[in-house]
Amino acid sequence: MIRFTAFLLCSSLALAAASASAQGALGTGDEPGPGLEVDTKLHVAPMIMLGFSLSAIAVGAGFGWEAKQLHEDWEDARDAGDPWGQMDGLADDVKKYSVTGNVLMFGGAAFAIVGAVWWIVAAKRDKAARGERAAARILPILG
Numbered sequence: 072m073i074r075f076t077a078f079l080l081c082s083s084l085a086l087a088a089a090s091a092s093a094q095g096a097l098g099t100g101d102e103p104g105p106g107l108e109v110d111t112k113l114h115v116a117p118m119i120m121l122g123f124s125l126s127a128i129a130v131g132a133g134f135g136w137e138a139k140q141l142h143e144d145w146e147d148a149r150d151a152g153d154p155w156g157q158m159d160g161l162a163d164d165v166k167k168y169s170v171t172g173n174v175l176m177f178g179g180a181a182f183a184i185v186g187a188v189w190w191i192v193a194a195k196r197d198k199a200a201r202g203e204r205a206a207a208r209i210l211p212i213l214g
Contacts, residue, residue, distance in 0.1 A: 114190055117186045117187070117190035120183075121190070124181075125183060127175045128180060128183065131172045131174070131176035131178075134171045135173070138168035141165045145162060
């Protein structure tokens with residue numbers, strides 16, 4: 072099904088490009104030909120910012136999980152009396168991983184909030200520029 076959909080999409084784009092170039096070739100050359108300009112009203116920059124911030128949060132959670140695992144290893148070494156001298160190295164690793172995880176998670180959360188606000192403000196600005204009413208309403212639904 073995906074291949075068929077991709078085939079339809081590619082063939083319709085090729086047909087649109089061919090018809091636009093044919094119409095441009097038929098003109099006298101003085102007037103510009105029709106362009107294939109698509110305006111989707113999507114704000115890409117806030118979406119990219121949200122995507123990167125969510126991935127930073129996920130990577131930070133991974134670092135936090137690893138710090139927790141290393142802390143459990145440190146506790147096991149402490150309970151065993153540290154026979155191999157691992158506690159100092161494990162403590163340093165726990166500190167590095169936890170600081171990295173916290174910076175990534177809280178920084179990613181801050182940038183996600185900024186990206187979401189940016190996206191909402193840009194969408195409302197476009198609605199106001201088009202003359203639509205930029206207002207929000209809450210409809211309670213009992214369920």
